[in-house]
Amino acid sequence: MQRTYETIVYAVADHVATITLARPEHLNTIVPPMPDEVEAAVADAVRDDEVKVIVVRGAGRSFCAGYDFGDGFHHWDEWLSTDGAWDPGRDFVLATAPAIAPTQKFMSIWRAPKPVIAQVHGWCVGGGSDFALCADIVVASDDAVIGTPYSRMWGSYLSGMWLYRLGLTRAKEYALTGAALTGPEAVAMGLINRSVPFAELETTVRATATRLAGIPSSQLAAMKLIVNQAYENMGLASTQTLGPILDGLMRNTPDAKRFIDLAERDGVRAAVARRDGDFADYSQAPPERRPNPDHVIEL
Numbered sequence: 538m539q540r541t542y543e544t545i546v547y548a549v550a551d552h553v554a555t556i557t558l559a560r561p562e563h564l565n566t567i568v569p570p571m572p573d574e575v576e577a578a579v580a581d582a583v584r585d586d587e588v589k590v591i592v593v594r595g596a597g598r599s600f601c602a603g604y605d606f607g608d609g610f611h612h613w614d615e616w617l618s619t620d621g622a623w624d625p626g627r628d629f630v631l632a633t634a635p636a637i638a639p640t641q642k643f644m645s646i647w648r649a650p651k652p653v654i655a656q657v658h659g660w661c662v663g664g665g666s667d668f669a670l671c672a673d674i675v676v677a678s679d680d681a682v683i684g685t686p687y688s689r690m691w692g693s694y695l696s697g698m699w700l701y702r703l704g705l706t707r708a709k710e711y712a713l714t715g716a717a718l719t720g721p722e723a724v725a726m727g728l729i730n731r732s733v734p735f736a737e738l739e740t741t742v743r744a745t746a747t748r749l750a751g752i753p754s755s756q757l758a759a760m761k762l763i764v765n766q767a768y769e770n771m772g773l774a775s776t777q778t779l780g781p782i783l784d785g786l787m788r789n790t791p792d793a794k795r796f797i798d799l800a801e802r803d804g805v806r807a808a809v810a811r812r813d814g815d816f817a818d819y820s821q822a823p824p825e826r827r828p829n830p831d832h833v834i835e836l
Contacts, residue, residue, distance in 0.1 A: 540581070544571040546596070546836055547578045552589040552750040553743075554582035559836060561597025566605035567664050568612050572642035575668075579645040589750040589757070592742060593646060593672060594656035595665075596836045598828065600681070603663025606691070609801045610788070623789050632781030640695045640781050643668040647696075647765065650758035652749050656742045657681050657720070658735060659828040662819065663692065670698035673761060674745060675729035677720035678738045680829050683728065686819055688715030690812050691793045693783035697776035701768055702728050717818040719826065735832040 540547070546557040556578045558565035575593075582588045595601050605612070616631040618624055635641045646653040646668075655672035661683045669675055669683075677683065685692070685699065688711070694700060700708045707726055710716075720732030733741045749757065787793060800808035806820070813821045820827070 540577060542574045542578070544568070545574045545578060547581065549582075549585065549588055551747070552587060553592055553746045554578070554585065554588040554590070555592045555594065556582075557834075557836060558593075558595040558601055561595075561599075561833075561836075563605060564599040564602035564660055565595040565597065565665070566602050566607075567639065567668075568605045572639035576642040576645045579649050583649050583651060588651060589752075589754055590746040591646065591649060591651055591653045592656055592746055593653060593669070594742075594834060595659070596834050597659075598830055598833055599659030599665075600655070600657045600661040600669060601665025602660040603665045603687070606797060606800060607805050609797050617785075625785065625789075628785035628789075629782050632785055633778055638781065639664075640667065640777060644671055644696060644777070647671045650761065651754065652757050652761060654742055654746055654749075656738060656834075657683065657729070658738060658832055658834060662717075663687050664695060667694070667696040667698060670702060670728070671696050674731075676731045676733065676738065676742050676745065677723060677729055678735040678828075678832060679720045679732050680735060680827075680832065681720040681723075681732070682717050682819065682822075682826070682828055683720070683723050684717035684819065685711065685715050686717075686809065686813060687784075687787075688712055689816075690796050691788055693787050694780045695777070695784060697773060697780055699728070700776065701771065701773065714816070716816070717822065717826070735829065739834075 544560055546559045548555050556575060582591050617628050631637055653672040655669040655675045657669050657675060657677035658681050661669050661681055663685060666683050666685060703726060723729045724732045796808055809820055813819045
């Protein structure tokens with residue numbers, strides 16, 4: 538029976554399952570039940586013998602602009618609060634329990650035995666970048682902007698993939714600065730696999746998926762497993778335990794509360810303008826370092 542989804546669209550064609558984040562009016566920012574729905578769609582793709590490859594992408598102008606904090610993060614209150622106040626005990630359970638942890642639900646694309654390609658365009662920032670980098674192959678448009686502005690305020694690395702993909706020297710710099718990368722810059726850093734003009738993005742991803750689909754599924758699963766296991770042996774699970782716990786703490790410091798108060802009072806634009814103004818990047822960057830708003834993925 539076909540599932541009904543609120544925040545994603547799931548489709549299968551020519552041995553490729555496509556999971557499209559479908560909150561385009563909100564730049565596909567993450568709210569419940571998006572992590573649960575991604576996990577469910579991945580499970581469907583894994584169970585379907587017709588599916589050889591999974592593609593994740595975003596509808597509209599962006600892949601994913603991270604977690605939605607426009608209403609003060611209150612859409613997570615069921616898991617984070619007690620009697621209207623932040624409950625650190627509940628927060629660390631949400632951060633770490635596989636049955637409910639958003640990071641672990643997005644990591645379903647890492648654990649799936651089938652190869653996953655992330656098709657990235659527009660904004661791919663914060664938790665959106667943590668999600669995209671869990672994929673096996675990441676292809677971005679040249680004007681995509683990838684980064685972790687939460688490095689400056691209100692967060693911590695979640696999936697840890699920035700660390701494992703960049704290596705110590707570059708990971709430390711980007712962890713401390715949260716600097717933004719365009720598609721070509723992310724390729725040069727070794728963060729993603731490929732960057733192409735937006736007009737070529739879908740055809741490039743489709744061609745990559747088609748090539749992979751020509752390889753036996755068991756062979757793909759074996760090669761994905763051995764690479765993943767090498768990184769699991771480097772402590773990936775421990776990193777993903779500590780990161781989301783730190784994220785909860787850093788969302789509730791006095792500075793973070795002032796940041797959220799500003800976002801609630803004056804809007805998210807005002808909050809991020811103050812956060813990023815001195816760095817002149819993300820929404821404060823010159824036009825040539827921001828995604829082209831005309832580059833849209835249709836559902």
